[in-house]
Structures are given as structure tokens and as C-alpha cells.
């Protein structure tokens with residue numbers, strides 16, 4: 001239904017540093033995957049600038065790239081054999097497109113339909129690896145009703161969720177006519193260089209390959225993978241927290257994240273029918289910006305997140321009360337200190353290992369990312385979110401509702417396991 005124009009390159013509107021290599025830290029190396037997101041805008045009178053969405057967004061992109069100039073370069077491999085950016089100044093890839101339908105026909109982003117939403121995001125045809133893909137592409141699609149969608153494909157090695165939102169919202173305020181950015185990017189990532197020599201002071205189980213003794217591979221291989229999202233409104237979230245606190249094991253203290261993560265870790269373990277001896281790993285990203293000593297500078301452009309982990313056998317998780325799983329999550333959050341994060345940076349330096357998703361659940365929290373601030377002059381997006389889940393082991397926590405006080409838990413499971421997971425959620 002979507003007809004794309006020819007892709008064009010949008011270069012920074014003014015001269016920016018070129019001809020050098022831009023350093024990416026070890027925290028950027030770990031997660032070099034393309035993240036696709038879509039922002040949908042209802043028909044509205046033209047923005048204050050009077051232009052159409054395509055030209056307003058294209059012009060503003062050129063201006064914001066003056067600040068975010070590494071996004072106009074291309075990924076390369078440095079002499080240290082790490083990902084870096086070649087500051088070519090070529091520009092971000094920008095595509096305009098027209099959809100043969102109304103915005104109302106776009107499926108609810110709470111449970112994304114990757115095939116349909118994928119048409120709203122541009123991927124470089126034939127690119128075989130991330131070195132052949134630009135750090136970012138943007139597609140602006142006009143709908144027949146007058147609304148439009150912005151589809152972004154951005155490499156996670158350039159920024160994490162918070163950094164990505166700061167970029168998108170800087171772009172949006174530039175489109176609205178702001179002369180200066182509220183949060184200018186802090187470009188220099190060398191504050192996160194590894195120590196010399198590297199010091200590994202934690203076991204870093206995030207890299208451990210756990211054998212699949214429950215043979216979930218057969219389950220995944222034999223059944224259709226279903227995606228569903230489960231909405232937890234504030235009352236339901238309070239019930240989840242109540243369950244985690246019920247036996248007093250957590251001393252009356254537990255955040256919503258800890259309780260909800262514990263709940264879904266247990267429920268997924270049960271739904272997949274893991275054998276009691278199966279070791280299972282929970283991974284999740286923690287924002288390290290304020291945990292580093294000193295804290296990362298305001299507007300830090302790159303990945304300031306670190307993966308932390310909790311380990312348990314399926315039997316241990318399921319035979320213990322909910323407070324146990326929530327407590328393991330709590331311990332994993334508390335483990336993330338400056339020393340833990342420096343140790344993770346050094347671990348990559350020494351081993352070049354990437355986290356393993358074997359027998360793992362990876363929870364990634366987008367619920368506090370400021371998608372709603374992406375106002376390019378046509379108001380807040382009516383809908384926004386991911387195009388797909390990157391891996392079958394990933395569960396996303398997304399903000400939901402007008403006041404963003406509810407959390408949508410989005411996941412994929414084999415059909416029979418999804419039914420079992422649904423039954424467990426219905427009990428809450």
C-alpha cells in the first residue's frame with residue numbers, strides 16, 4: 001500500500017567535522033542492531049512554519065545533524081577492530097512515501113504488525129551487514145486522510161533509548177522553530193574508555209551460554225510464534241506489587257519494575273514448561289547515566305545503559321513466592337554501581353564477548369522514554385512505538401494510556417505457551 005520515492009541523502013546544514021573516525025565506546029559495541037520505530041500524526045493544520053511535513057522534517061533534519069553530525073557518517077571498523085563512525089558527512093538517508101490508505105487503517109501499535117509497519121520504515125535494499133547500512137534512515141509517509149507517519153531505523157550503537165529520544169526530540173524542536181537545542185548532545189564518548197589494563201571485578205553472567213535442557217528449541221520450531229500485549233493499568237500494577245510484597249520478604253520495598261519483571265519472568269518460565277533443573281537468566285538494561293562516578297554529562301549521546309542479570313533455576317523460581325523473583329530483580333538493579341559498569345566495559349575490552357540470550361529472558365523498558373514529546377509542529381504523535389521485537393527472548397515494557405501510567409507488556413511466545421501465559425495474566 002506504500003509507494004516510496006527515491007531515497008536521498010540529508011547532510012548537515014552547516015560544515016561539521018569530517019575526515020576523522022568517531023569513537024564508539026564498548027557499551028556501544030554490544031548492541032549494534034537496527035531499532036525500527038514509527039511515530040504517527042493525525043491530520044492537523046500545517047505547522048507554524050506553513051510547510052508540508054516532508055519538507056519541514058527534511059529541513060529540520062539537516063539542521064539538527066549539525067549537532068548530531070556522527071549520524072551523517074558511516075559505520076566502519078577502527079584499528080582496534082571495533083565499530084566506529086567514519087565522519088564522511090554524507091548524510092542520513094531520507095525517503096518520502098505515500099500510503100494508499102488512511103492513518104486509521106494502521107494497526108494498533110500496542111501489538112505491532114511487523115509486515116505492515118515495516119512499510120513505514122526504510123531499510124537499505126541488499127545491505128548484508130550493519131556496515132552497509134547508514135546509522136539512521138528516516139521515512140515520512142503521507143496518508144490519504146492528511147496524517148503522516150515518521151518511520152525511523154537507527155542503529156543502537158549510536159545511542160540507547162534515552163539518547164535516541166533526545167535526538168528525536170531535538171529534531172522535533174528544531175522543526176518547531178527552536179533556535180537552540182534544549183539538550184545539546186555531549187559528543188565525546190571517551191569518558192567510557194576501558195581501563196588499562198582491564199579490571200574484571202564481577203562474574204558477568206550476562207555472557208554465559210546456558211544449555212537449553214528443556215528443549216524449548218523444539219517448541220519454538222514446531223509452533224507459530226504469537227505476539228500479544230498485556231496491559232497493566234495502575235490498579236493492576238499495584239496488585240502485582242502487592243503480590244511481591246505479600247510475604248514481607250522484601251521488607252515492604254519494591255518498585256513496579258521489580259515486581260512486574262519478577263512476575264513475567266516466572267510466568268514465562270511456567271508457560272514455556274521449563275524443567276525444574278533448567279537454569280534461566282534474566283537480563284535487563286539499567287540506565288547508568290547517574291550511576292557512573294562522576295555521572296555522565298547531560299545529553300550524553302551514546303549508550304549509557306548496562307545489562308544486568310539475575311539467575312535462577314525454573315524450579316526455584318516457581319516453587320518460591322513472587323517476592324523471590326522480585327528480590328532477584330532488585331538485587332540485579334542494586335548490583336549496577338560505577339564499578340560494575342566499568343567492569344562490564346573492561347570485560348568487552350578483554351574478551352570482545354557479546355551477551356548470550358540462550359535460556360534467557362531480556363526485558364527492555366521503554367515505559368519512560370519520551371515518545372510523546374516528538375512534536376514536529378503537528379502535536380504529539382497519536383501512536384508511536386516499535387515495529388517489531390528484535391528477538392524471541394525479548395519482552396518490551398511500553399507506556400500506555402493518555403497519562404502513560406499503564407504499562408503494556410509486549411512479548412512473543414509459541415502458540416501453546418502464549419495461551420498458558422495468557423491464563424496466568426488473567427489471574428491478576
Ligand SMILES: COc1cc(/C=C/C(=O)SCCNC(=O)CCNC(=O)[C@H](O)C(C)(C)COP(=O)(O)OP(=O)(O)OC[C@H]2O[C@@H](n3cnc4c(N)ncnc43)[C@H](O)[C@@H]2OP(=O)(O)O)ccc1O
Nearest residue numbers: 035154155156160161164255256257258285286287364365
Ligand atoms: C536506537 O534507537 C532507538 C532505541 C530505543 C530503545 C533502546 C533501549 O531499549 S535502551 C534501554 C532503555 N531502557 C532503559 O534505559 C531503562 C531505564 N530505566 C532504569 O534504568 C530503571 O532504573 C530500571 C533499572 C528499569 C529499574 O527501575 P525501577 O525499579 O522502577 O527503579 P527506578 O527507575 O529507579 O524508579 C524507582 C521509583 O522512582 C520513581 N520514578 C523514577 N523515575 C521516574 C520517572 N521518570 N517518572 C515517574 N516516576 C519515576 C517511581 O516512583 C519508581 O517507583 P515505582 O515503583 O512507582 O515505579 C528506542 C527507540 C529508538 O529509536
